[in-house]
Amino acid sequence: MSLVLNRRTLLLGAAATLSGCDRLARNEQARELLFSAENFHKWAQRSLMARDAMAREFRPDQISPFFRPNGTANPNTPEYRALWRSGFADWRLKLSGLVGRPLSLSLAQLHSLPHREQITRHDCVEGWSAIGKWRGVPLSLVLDAARMSDKARYLVFKCADLMGDGRPYYESIDMVDAFHPQTILAFALNDEPLRVANGAPLRLRVERQLGYKHAKYLMEIEAVDTLSGIGGGKGGYWEDRANYDWYAGI
Known part of the structure; x- marks a missing residue:
């Protein structure tokens, strides 16, 4: 028997767990931090699921005919x-910030590294989903x-696309998701190099979060200790502009 956890079941389960935490409940500052929608959702998912819990992977015959x-x-x-x-050929992915060895990697260098293939479902905040095979x-x-x-x-992911207000797209994740085995830098979809529409030459796949977190057209990854001085300070373009949740776990 499989157990399906969605946002509602996570929140209800976590609420039940917290019902006995009287000392925490009496701490007003802790309650405000924990019970904000975003922090509570992240706490609930990370508490009820293992840090390395895997997103569901699908069979090849379940791949969507169009992604x-x-x-x-x-x-x-x-x-x-x-x-x-x-x-x-002239594109490079830069790694900068709090690293001991800044990198500038070509697409050929990334292709030469060990890679992972996974067939997963992309869930868009707009309400649609699609299943695709990613390699990266x-x-x-x-x-x-x-x-x-x-x-x-x-990690802050800086992208090549400029949005309608002229600002570049960016996103960020924390180190739990950064080191998750299904978090990959994808360069192929359904056994073909990424098309422009799907994020060529490289995009992030962070399979336990909603689609807007999967940054496309990657140019640079910066390691930072805080998000406060980047963009609007909320960790992503849509988080800054439309109050999307920074943690978009599914």
Whole structure:
């Protein structure tokens, strides 16, 4: 028998667990922090599920016939068009910030690293979903090569697409999701190189979160100890602009 946990069951279960925590309940500051919608959701999911719990993986015959693009379908900036025309030969993924060894990796170098394949479901905040087969480098391998500092708490993913207000798209995750085995830097979808609409040449797949967290058109990953000085300080473009949850676990 399988157990399906969604946001509602997580919240109800966590609420029952907390009912006996009288000392915590009497601490007003702790209650305010814990019971904010976002923090409570993250606490509930991480408390009731193992840190390395896997998102469901599917069979090849369950792959969707068409994988609809989410968010931007083409950055269409002069810089991106130049990279695309060269087959992304001049593209580099930079790793910066709180690392002992900053990196600048070509697409060929990423292709040469050990990779992982996974067939997972993409759930979009707009209400649609699609199942696809992703291939890419486990993010943990790249982070280990960059020698992450113990002070790093978050990874910020900087992207090539400019949004309607002219601001670049960005997202962030914490180290629990960064080192999760299903978190990969994907360069292929359904055994084909990523199309522009799906995030070429490289996108994040963080399978336990909603689609807007899966940053496309990656250009740089920065390791930081706080999100407060980045963008609007809430950890992502839509978090800043539309009050989306920073933690979008499913």
